[in-house]
Amino acid sequence: MATKTVYYIEGDGIGPEVWKAGRPVIDAAVEKAYGTENALDWQLLLAGERAFKETGEHLPKATMDALANAELAFKGPLNTPVGKGFRSLNVTLRQVFDLYACIRPIKYFKGIESPVKRPDLVDMTVFRENTEDVYAGIEYQSGSPEAKKLIEFLVDEFGAKIDATAGVGIKPITPAGSKRLVKKALDFALEQGKPSVTLVHKGNIMKTTEGGFRAWGYELAEEEYKGRVVREGEDGEGVIIKDRIADAMFQNVLMYPEQYSVIATTNLNGDYISDALAAQVGGLGLAPGVNMGDKLAFFEPTHGTAPTIAGKDMANPGSLILSGAMLLEHIGWHEAANLIHKAVEKGLADKKVTVDLAAQISGSTQVGCREFGEILLGNL
Ligand code: NAD
Numbered sequence: 553m554a555t556k557t558v559y560y561i562e563g564d565g566i567g568p569e570v571w572k573a574g575r576p577v578i579d580a581a582v583e584k585a586y587g588t589e590n591a592l593d594w595q596l597l598l599a600g601e602r603a604f605k606e607t608g609e610h611l612p613k614a615t616m617d618a619l620a621n622a623e624l625a626f627k628g629p630l631n632t633p634v635g636k637g638f639r640s641l642n643v644t645l646r647q648v649f650d651l652y653a654c655i656r657p658i659k660y661f662k663g664i665e666s667p668v669k670r671p672d673l674v675d676m677t678v679f680r681e682n683t684e685d686v687y688a689g690i691e692y693q694s695g696s697p698e699a700k701k702l703i704e705f706l707v708d709e710f711g712a713k714i715d716a717t718a719g720v721g722i723k724p725i726t727p728a729g730s731k732r733l734v735k736k737a738l739d740f741a742l743e744q745g746k747p748s749v750t751l752v753h754k755g756n757i758m759k760t761t762e763g764g765f766r767a768w769g770y771e772l773a774e775e776e777y778k779g780r781v782v783r784e785g786e787d788g789e790g791v792i793i794k795d796r797i798a799d800a801m802f803q804n805v806l807m808y809p810e811q812y813s814v815i816a817t818t819n820l821n822g823d824y825i826s827d828a829l830a831a832q833v834g835g836l837g838l839a840p841g842v843n844m845g846d847k848l849a850f851f852e853p854t855h856g857t858a859p860t861i862a863g864k865d866m867a868n869p870g871s872l873i874l875s876g877a878m879l880l881e882h883i884g885w886h887e888a889a890n891l892i893h894k895a896v897e898k899g900l901a902d903k904k905v906t907v908d909l910a911a912q913i914s915g916s917t918q919v920g921c922r923e924f925g926e927i928l929l930g931n932l
Contacts, residue, residue: 554590556883559618561599563628565857566867566921571628573925574869577892577932578876584932585888599641600630610641619649619848624879626851628872629858646682651843651850652729653736654680656826657878663900664834665912673809674833677746679737680822682843684729685761687819691721725761725818727768734769736844737816738777741791744881749781751795752817752825765818766795798825805829830854837868837908838896840875842882849882851875861907865920868906870896873928895931899924 562568575594582590597615604610619625632640645651656678660671668674692699699720706712714720734751741749751770755763773781773793784794796804798821805812805825809832817825830839836855843850853871861867873892880889899905903916904927910918919927 553588555593556590556624557593557595557622558879559595559597559622559625561597561615561625561627561630562602563857564600564602564631565629565859565862567600567628567857569863569865569921570853570867570869570872573921574872574876577869577873577895577925577928578880580929580932581877581888581891581895582880582885584891585885590885590888597625599627611644616648619645622848624849624851624883626875626879629853629856631857645850646843649848649850650683650845651848652681652683653733653844654682654822654841655736655740655844656680656830656839656841656854658826658829658833658839660833661838661897661900663903663913664909665914666832666834668806668832670809671833674805674829676805676809676812676829677740677814678822678826678829679733679740679814679816680826681729681733681817681819683819684725685819686721686723688722688724690724692719694719723758723761725764727764730765730768731772734772734816735776737814738773738781738791738793741814742780746791746813748792748794748812749814749816750801750812751793752798752801752815752821753795754798754821756797762818769793769795769816801825802828806832834909834912836871837906838870838874840871840878842875842878849879851879865922866907867921868908869921869925870906870909891932895928898931899928902927
């Protein structure tokens with residue numbers, strides 16, 4: 553019998569209610585697929601507001617110690633209180649465990665009204681680099697001593713043209729950081745039988761950073777994937793690797809979604825493109841995700857704590873349930889993952905859905921979070 557330990561954090565806001573509705577669906581899918589052969593062993597960890605109430609810390613040491621040895625973890629959304637001196641818990645977790653790949657599958661479910669003509673052609677997985685780029689936090693405010701000093705240095709030493717009043721930010725992109733992200737995307741495409749990997753960059757303008765990402769991506773394919781990956785336009789067998797400039801890519805995914813499958817991109821591009829793609833297929837309530845490092849895969853619904861509907865039995869547990877399906881695929885339990893996808897498809901076709909989806913499915917009846925979970929459970 554295979555038992556996989558999954559450390560989980562309930563999260564704040566709608567976190568506890570989507571867990572309550574969603575986890576039974578994930579467990580039941582495993583049971584239906586494998587009987588008592590396979591099971592998930594869920595271990596609760598404290599984080600966020602509940603942890604603060606019970607231990608006086610938002611990220612207790614016991615939680616961090618358990619995660620340091622974990623391979624699978626799963627979290628609900630965590631609040632980032634606005635105010636000084638409070639670092640985002642999500643960012644802290646990503647940095648401490650070096651979760652460098654943010655992975656989001658974007659797939660259409662029949663029945664959802666979409667703003668595009670052929671949402672059914674959208675079946676993409678975005679691999680977004682999670683640790684570098686202008687998100688690295690190396691930035692200085694306009695007029696600050698740091699900004700002034702940096703600008704002076706660039707002007708004096710390199711003859712750069714920058715106004716002395718500019719706010720400045722640094723965009724570090726490394727060969728190693730780019731290659732490990734592209735590697736995750738290529739491995740995924742090969743394992744899951746996907747047709748192509750597209751490197752998305754703005755290297756025509758930012759040659760040393762975004763252009764570097766493109767060049768290092770191709771370099772990795774050449775060095776480590778010979779015979780298994782083939783460059784667009786060249787003869788050969790295998791997963792096609794190609795690249796697109798980011799602005800063109802935003803047009804292409806709208807006009808020719810069938811041409812794109814796995815997307816590997818830098819942090820800022822990835823942030824934009826994953827939300828734009830999610831909007832093409834129905835938004836946050838059905839958007840799963842994972843942040844992955846070399847050891848730990850940390851699954852999460854991509855929505856936040858939705859404070860205005862928290863505690864009202866209105867939240868959609870679909871995003872958490874589909875994140876569960878991603879976890880099952882990650883560990884190779886594909887039969888259970890497929891059961892979840894089918895259950896969600898049937899749930900949407902039957903048109904008894906939570907408020908967010910009801911707004912996008914004409915003729916639908918609105919049900920609560922708990923009832924939607926029960927419907928999906930019954931659909932397995
Ligand atoms: P949000 O995702 O919480 O809400 C955006 C909108 O979507 C709201 O209208 C909300 O009601 C709706 N919504 C979100 N999830 C839903 C669901 N499952 N079912 C139905 N409707 C849903 O984003 P926000 O309002 O920008 O952020 C609120 C809080 O969540 C902030 O503190 C933010 O920092 C945090 N947040 C956390 C994460 C995370 O932990 N990964 C991600 C995003 C935001």
